[in-house]
Amino acid sequence: MATQLKPRVECSEAEWKARQELAACYRIFAHLGWYESIYNHITVRVPGEDDAFLINPYGLLWEEVTASSLVKIDGEGNKVGDNPYPVNLAGFTQHSVFHKNLDHAHAIVHTHTPDTMAVCSSAGGLRTSNFYSCFFAGEVGYHDFEGITVRSEEGVRLIENVGQNKVLLLRNHGPVVMGNTIYEMFLLYYMLQRACEVQVKTAAMGDAIEVPDEVIAVHQRDRDNQLTDEFGKLDFEAWTRKIDRIDTSWRD
Template sequence: MATAINVQSSCSEEEWQARQRLAACYRIFAYLGWDEMIFNHITLKVPGEDEAFLINPYGLHFSEVTASTLVKIDIEGNTLDGSTFPVNKAGFTQHSLFHRELPEVHAIIHTHTTATMAVGSVEGGLQPVNFYAAAVVPRLAYHKFEGVTVHADEGPRFLASLGNKRMMMLENHGPVVMGRTLEQAFLDHWVLQRACEIQMQTMAMGKPIMIGEEVIRKHVESLSETAIDPAMMGVPEFDAMVRLVDQQDKSWRE
């Protein structure tokens, strides 16, 4: 097994803060049960370095990720920080595409949670049957399953499916959630996850009550009007989860 290197002394303060924030995010996902053994990925651009991003080391569980064990790579897949940890090819292929082609996207999340995979594996996908879904449905794109995402030639089709949206359900697979900040992406994933969990329960009970398009439009507008500073979107929620994680283990900061 590879070992972590001492990166704090060799990276900028901005990069170290980004490493700690991303490591905390991995621990939050593990805390919430959104981990998938050693698979799945959350990436974050390195501040001030447009072609470099941080990704989890392949082989560590989300609950083991720390600021130092995160791997810094460029969009070509080259390791930039001397890490001896490998990187999951599926994570690199997909995330490097979006980081390269969508400069405003700084954080990308891909998971295999039961709820999101289940909803992405039925005809119609996410339906407007609950409070959370009404906020997500207009923002959610879909992409047909082509197998494990390790083939570069799927890139143009990914981008065509995504369009101008920044949340996409890979059918029969799982979601990709993108954000201008890590905290925004986290909150969007949380909302999508809740929408899918509730849909699963609702559909098991009987015929759902569908929310109409006009109500959805009003709902989305009202949510945007009551939102805090857009630059702070997801920050209070993320910080609350960091405090919960810290009650169990603070080693992610190392």
């Protein structure tokens, strides 16, 4: 593991840890191809600060994001601190409403990967036809497409449609995945991405086999028996080691 770097921005130790984990998350997503040029967003609340969260600097590829380049913004969209990069309005508008209103929305990701967008654009949405999708049965919200998410009034409907779920599929658009920790968000997204990839491939082969409700119940019961407060941490740490072997500049 690379040596811990001294923070390049003035912040608490807790915020610096959050910055490094978020920067690592951006690099992992970039490595896996789960990003859209300089667009899309992953955000994390700043520990101990009301309404403040960290977001990617608008204009950088995800593979270029570092801990110190992340932009800190408050609940009104104002930048906190001296950072030269702008913030994508769509990223603030969408993510701020979840951070403000949902306790479990500590970390949030929104992407435009082809397979997740394909599922969001299909009439049936996410189907219970594979190992991964069955994890999400009954735990996904849907929100009808209203155009680019830059108008604050859409926030009310976003909150209504996500409910207490951690996954919201924006129809004709893409997914939003959130978690109590960055580790949980990462692993939930990993499984959702896999579920969508398999669904798209299965659709190309013909009719999918739907899993019966009683089997899904057993599947989710056994899933719940494995859940801990550190759900996803081992996965996240493993992928962090992977990107460290490629490039450690994200830590700076």
